[in-house]
Amino acid sequence: MPHLPVNGESLGATGVERSPGGKAANQIVAAARLGSPTAFIGTVGHDPGDSDPSQVLRDEGVDVRFLRRDPRNNGFSVILLTPEGDQVIVTDNGPGSEIAVEPTLRALASLAAQILLVQGETDPAATLQVAHEFTGTVIFDPSPAAPFVGADLAFVTVLTPNAGEADTLAGRVGATAADVRIATGAQNVVVTRGGRGAEVSTGDGDYFVPAPEAVVADPSGAGDAFNGAMAGELLRGSNLRGAVELGVRAAAFSVSRYHCIPSFPRAEDLVSLSARGVAGEIERSVG
Template identity: 30%
Template sequence: MGDKPVITIVGSINMDLVTIADNVPRQGETLQGKQFQINPGGKGANQAVAAARLGAHVQMIGCVGQDSFGRDLLQHLSEQGVDVSNVEPVTDMTGTATIVVSNQDNRIIVVPAANNHVTAEFVETKRDVIAGSDILILQLEIPLEGVRKAVEIAKENGVTVILNPAPIQDLPADLIEQVDYLTPNEHEFQLLQKGLDKKELQEKVILTKGSKGVALYQGGKESTIPAYKVNVVDTTGAGDSFNGGLAVALSNSLPIMEACRFGNAVAALSTTKLGAQTGMPTGKEVEAFIK
């Protein structure tokens, strides 16, 4: 571990089943695809790999199935430099995401399976791991009770919390109040508006807008940080790359605007390759890109 800040991710670990096609089929229609891949995924695991590739000390808390997908995912995460000693095999199947990529667009169906075991009770068994972290990252592909418990432990111990509210669901105001940074995309932000009535809650928001960059709400004003322009191959995992990059930058004490610029660079580079984790850049690649 050394002197590196510790980033902990509590979240989902999935296997992505990716089909690439020219078009998405309409109801009742069958189309021929161009390519099929099986790639490591899950928003939690994606964010863990993004941060680890950037050189951070990253530990993952989650669940996989006792199947070949689960074994392969644990091995892969470990090879990427993620500490998986707090990922536990359970009896369910490993979570999956079925992804259709067409014309630079992607559509995703997630089956949580083992991820449903990341409950409040399970997270409580990892209290010391969370308490010893510098930054905690969460998403919503695990039960909300697990998210709430992780946030509660983090705030009791002065840990900075980033919540990526995806896939979107209703979030209680008291949960949002405990989070330090909320990173929705534009669709998620629209659905969160009713829980963000207070100015101090809006100022937790880092709004990711894809090719339009990132927006911050500070002092009652919106500031936009432009996206980097690249040749886009696949946007899958771009948001997760941003969150991983943001966490690494914040853990290195960068001001929020600079941290968002760094996250933008990580996200931009991730879209230049196919696949979520397979496209995520290293710290050296990001530095060279920014220069």
């Protein structure tokens, strides 16, 4: 869009593009691309275009044995993006919001999963129940955050809101990661703050991890790139600081390219990150 529309305004788009995504799919692909063994547990609907919406997961090496199929139309997001990288996103989760607690727990046991990465686009009550009963590391991206205000999240190993979600969860503007940790009871909180990096609060202290400089083309999915990369690094045995550092590097790479999944780095891509930022020009990567 030339700019984001205001109330009542009609605008012509300068272009329309379509690519695979969805918060859960984004995060699992972000982890898989950096070498982590991954599996997707959830529900996928029918694509009206007759393509297989799970194919992108298979192509990235994600285990989809526990992906339930639903005959209804799949969910989707509409992202309005300006040349400056400002955006507005509207999402219809469709059948992807539906998860069944007991089958999900059985799948996790079958996989001998060590890390469970969940987010707020699945049914809130079922998501919290699965995460509460999981015995490994739980990473929770509370997006959208409203359903989780006031929830006791003491079972969450790492809670990863963005700045706006942090304010919602803590009930105050300008909330810090420590504020969110106190409000939710989560063991560790990482607040992602866009181009600034990530603010971390743990029981042992608080610190900030700066992000490399990047030319922003499209911030869509940057938080998902962060979560997937961080989860994979924790699985490899890194401490939280090391995992957050990789996460901000992956997010910085992602925002310099268009779309979500097509913008996520592979291990060799992160070599292009230097102390001066993301090398090269903005790239358009679709499909």
